[in-house]
Amino acid sequence: MANLLLLAEHDGKTLSPATAKALTAALQMGEAADILIAGQNCEAAAQEAAKLKGARRILLADSAALSHQLAEPLAALIARLAKDYSHICAAATTIGKNVLPRAAALLDVAQLSDIVEVRESDVFVHPTYAGNVMETVRMKDEKKLLTIRATAFAAAPAAEKGEEAPIETIEAGEASELSSYVGEELTQSDRPELTAARIVISGGRGMQSGENFHLLETIADKLGAAVGASRAAVDSGFVPNDYQVGQTGKTVAPELYIAVGISGAIQHLAGMKDSKTIVAINKDEEAPIFQIADYGLVADLFDALPELAQELDKLEN
Amino acid sequence: MKILVPIKRVVDYNVRVQVKPSGSVDLDNVKMSMNPFDEIAVEEAIRLKEQNKAKEIIAISIGPAQASETIRTALAMGADKGILVQSPERLEPLNVAKILKAIADKEKPDLIILGKQAIDDDCNQTGQMLAALLNWPQGTFASKLELNGDSITVTREVDGGLQTLALKRPAIITTDLRLNEPRYATLPNIMKAKKKPIEQTTPESYGINPAPRLEILETLPPKEREGGVKVESIKELVEKLRSEAGIL
Numbered sequence: 001m002a003n004l005l006l007l008a009e010h011d012g013k014t015l016s017p018a019t020a021k022a023l024t025a026a027l028q029m030g031e032a033a034d035i036l037i038a039g040q041n042c043e044a045a046a047q048e049a050a051k052l053k054g055a056r057r058i059l060l061a062d063s064a065a066l067s068h069q070l071a072e073p074l075a076a077l078i079a080r081l082a083k084d085y086s087h088i089c090a091a092a093t094t095i096g097k098n099v100l101p102r103a104a105a106l107l108d109v110a111q112l113s114d115i116v117e118v119r120e121s122d123v124f125v126h127p128t129y130a131g132n133v134m135e136t137v138r139m140k141d142e143k144k145l146l147t148i149r150a151t152a153f154a155a156a157p158a159a160e161k162g163e164e165a166p167i168e169t170i171e172a173g174e175a176s177e178l179s180s181y182v183g184e185e186l187t188q189s190d191r192p193e194l195t196a197a198r199i200v201i202s203g204g205r206g207m208q209s210g211e212n213f214h215l216l217e218t219i220a221d222k223l224g225a226a227v228g229a230s231r232a233a234v235d236s237g238f239v240p241n242d243y244q245v246g247q248t249g250k251t252v253a254p255e256l257y258i259a260v261g262i263s264g265a266i267q268h269l270a271g272m273k274d275s276k277t278i279v280a281i282n283k284d285e286e287a288p289i290f291q292i293a294d295y296g297l298v299a300d301l302f303d304a305l306p307e308l309a310q311e312l313d314k315l316e317n
Numbered sequence: 318m319k320i321l322v323p324i325k326r327v328v329d330y331n332v333r334v335q336v337k338p339s340g341s342v343d344l345d346n347v348k349m350s351m352n353p354f355d356e357i358a359v360e361e362a363i364r365l366k367e368q369n370k371a372k373e374i375i376a377i378s379i380g381p382a383q384a385s386e387t388i389r390t391a392l393a394m395g396a397d398k399g400i401l402v403q404s405p406e407r408l409e410p411l412n413v414a415k416i417l418k419a420i421a422d423k424e425k426p427d428l429i430i431l432g433k434q435a436i437d438d439d440c441n442q443t444g445q446m447l448a449a450l451l452n453w454p455q456g457t458f459a460s461k462l463e464l465n466g467d468s469i470t471v472t473r474e475v476d477g478g479l480q481t482l483a484l485k486r487p488a489i490i491t492t493d494l495r496l497n498e499p500r501y502a503t504l505p506n507i508m509k510a511k512k513k514p515i516e517q518t519t520p521e522s523y524g525i526n527p528a529p530r531l532e533i534l535e536t537l538p539p540k541e542r543e544g545g546v547k548v549e550s551i552k553e554l555v556e557k558l559r560s561e562a563g564i565l
């Protein structure tokens with residue numbers, strides 16, 4: 001029987017939406033999953049996880065040794081827990097990608113990255129070559145470690161009242177001498193998180209400057225959208241790195257993706273082509289982004305964006 | 318200080334690969350290049366050498382005989398020596414990591430800089446696995462590196478922004494795109510690189526028998542998106558998003 005462990009993604013206080021989606025994928029491999037909440041001062045996140053339908057137990061490893069979920073102590077913890085599980089999953093976030101391969105090597109097993117479909121409890125589909133190839137793979141190791149592309153799965157629903165999973169405190173293990181946390185610079189935003197937003201509006205090199213991104217932000221605020229970017233916009237310093245959508249940035253699949261001043265390189269498409277509806281605004285009618293856009297507008301973005309803001313105002317009134 | 322840089326020969330990033338009707342990735346006559354993240358790794362190593370913080374840079378590639386061309390590119394950029402581990406088959410990251418561990422045991426480097434991900438398999442695993450096998454710290458998705466004595470300060474690109482860690486040496490680093498901009502090799506350096514040594518080995522020579530743990534059952538192209546329509550104006554766009562797509 002499949003015995004599942006899911007590493008939760010959280011900031012201590014709240015659970016990331018990616019966890020509920022990864023749980024849906026995990027539950028397609030077996031019937032009930034234990035959820036591991038690892039970190040420091042993360043009791044609140046554990047309580048939130050307990051309310052997810054399909055969670056069997058919440059394992060709470062709360063310790064200074066695990067603060068910031070650094071790879072060295074966390075992978076060691078997962079490897080220690082592994083004897084009880086056949087499948088160990090994490091969302092393919094920067095934490096999941098950092099930790100799970102390390103745990104897999106400690107266990108001497110393969111790891112599969114970014115799965116988008118569960119065929120059988122040991123057969124999975126995942127994209128390679130920037131999403132231009134879909135591979136169906138059977139994992140032959142007894143233990144299966146997988147990262148899950150959260151956007152490919154719906155969020156697990158809430159458990160019925162009174163059906164919450166029990167929270168068990170577990171041994172966190174020693175802190176690692178190998179690495180230590182120095183600091184972080186997190187992007188502050190009141191807008192929805194990029195990978196969870198219903199609407200995303202992204203800007204590319206065509207935006208010309210960071211200041212011009214306010215044209216996108218104005219529209220984002222009217223739509224309740226998140227703001228993203230192409231690599232070129234990030235490399236040019238218009239916006240921070242965590243805005244990057246693509247093969248090597250974030251994967252998004254919102255109801256509506258609006259690409260503004262983005263040419264549509266394969267690496268960018270890899271991160272957004274599963275969006276439900278795609279709009280492209282570009283002044284070059286030959287831009288490859290138009291080949292995948294449901295609605296393409298050939299226009300100068302500096303004319304189009306203010307006009308779009310006006311039209312949206314009209315809708316509101 | 319000695320630095321190892323594992324570099325992979327992959328399909329050039331400009332190529333949009335196709336799946337053959339027979340169900341394999343069509344790599345006939347497509348341009349191959351060094352994995353872009355690995356170019357960034359080579360560049361970072363060379364900069365450390367230029368700052369007199371590193372003495373020797375060894376570029377390692379595991380792959381077919383043609384991977385020696387990839388190694389030559391790294392030598393022309395400024396690496397000192399190459400190791401080609403000849404292995405015709407596609408290797409899973411765990412096996413690559415095991416071979417790299419064997420080389421690290423022998424070469425005793427202070428730092429190993431890898432790419433964060435190979436743009437063909439998109440695995441993003443090898444550096445983390447190698448760190449586990451060596452029991453070294455890992456600084457993945459690095460956008461800035463600083464060496465101070467026995468410690469390495471690394472800034473990482475994470476989902477929420479940037480995170481900075483201090484790692485004990487020896488350590489594993491994997492590169493993100495904004496760590497640096499790799500240089501082009503100059504003609505004189507390309508000529509010089511022809512004389513630099515490339516050691517030839519095999520996985521077996523390290524006692525490693527790379528058995529696959531994954532069985533590829535099917536290789537298919539992704540679902541194609543149907544191209545849509547062009548709209549004439551913002552007005553029409555908003556109208557269509559409302560009436561057809563039902564979004565706004």
Ligand SMILES: Cc1cc2nc3c(=O)[nH]c(=O)nc-3n(C[C@H](O)[C@H](O)[C@H](O)COP(=O)(O)OP(=O)(O)OC[C@H]3O[C@@H](n4cnc5c(N)ncnc54)[C@H](O)[C@@H]3O)c2cc1C
Nearest residue numbers: 204205206230231232246247248249261262263268283301
């Ligand atoms: C290893 C590797 C990984 C990569 N990973 C990613 C990734 O994860 N995400 C990503 O996005 N890219 C990635 N890239 C980069 C990718 O190849 C492209 O270079 C990048 O996506 C281009 O960004 P862009 O479309 O903004 O810029 P450009 O290609 O320069 O396009 C700018 C567009 O703006 C349009 N434009 C200009 N001015 C205006 C105007 N006034 N009004 C309307 N339109 C205008 C132009 O017509 C053009 O189409 C990666 C590359 C490599 C090598």
Ligand SMILES: Nc1ncnc2c1ncn2[C@@H]1O[C@H](COP(=O)(O)O)[C@@H](O)[C@H]1O
Nearest residue numbers: 323324379431432434435440441442443
């Ligand atoms: N066959 C290989 N030869 C040399 N280095 C490799 C090889 N495969 C992977 N690597 C290194 O590991 C990194 C990550 O690869 P991957 O885990 O496959 O995404 C690459 O950027 C390289 O630095």
